[in-house]
Amino acid sequence: MRTWRDGVARERDDTLTGEEPAQISVVDADGLRLDVAVTMRTPGQDEELAVGFLVSESLVTQTSVARVTFGDPLDASQPENHISVHVTGAFDAARVPTRTTVATASCGICGKASIDDVVQRLGRVQPIKRIDHDALLTLPAQLRDAQSIFGETGGIHAAATVAVAPSGALSISAVREDVGRHNAVDKLIGEAALRQALPLSGALLLLSGRCSFELVQKAAAAGYGAIACVGAPSSLAVETAERLGICLIGFLREGSFNAYTQFDVVQR
Secondary structure (H helix, E strand, O other): OEEEEOOEEEEOOOOOOOOEEEEEEEEOOOOOEEEEEEEEEOOOOHHHHHHHHHHHOOOOOHHHEEEEEEOOOOOOOOHHHEEEEEEOOOOOOOHHHHHHHHOOOOOOOOOHHHHHHHHHHHOOOOOOOOEEHHHHHOHHHHHHHHOHHHHHHOOOEEEEEEEEOOOOOEEEEEEEEEOOHHHHHHHHHHHHHHOOOOOOOOEEEEEOOOEOHHHHHHHHHHOOOEEEEOOOEOHHHHHHHHHHOOEEEEEEEOOEEEEOOOHHHEEO
């Protein structure tokens, strides 16, 4: 690449964030395969991505996942981009169009019907009783320090699972990065699902960017009791978090933040 600094051009190498398509499929106990979705993602933790996507869309449960396989090199030029989640028992293909349509933030039908669907399907989360104010302010710097790919490229989203102690103390337990913010969250959920660790009751979801309706419903599917984002939440995200009992915090940066729901959870 050629870079310009102070009017001077120099040529040098640069490290860019990887982005490739991933086709996610489900294979039932009889060997029947159904292609569910294609997403653009940063390669890495692909087993977690596929499982987390399916779990967060309520298409499979963590206990129904038998194994994850990749494409056959004889049938696909890029087998690593074909991810199959094998489940025990049958898979209801009729649920796929509904779930993938309702849960997509860009679908154009988000609104009260979408919120009602999520609340009915997932129910209210187990609430977090206390989040320490001072500990909360330290999270953005901790997340930045844990972003190895961002440190190399400067162009990737991150999400983290943060354990919340009864005292309100916070500690980051897992971090995932991806070119898609929703993919980073799916990888976190998949990591927990593959350990049979869902729901993540008593945990906070930390986001490096903004928070949309889609991310709130994914958080609820995983059982997170709180969400903190460095950027802004959308109006639909706030309304959905309120209905689900999730503490939603936005603009967490530079020593300040806004609490949009469940205000009394954050305490000094």
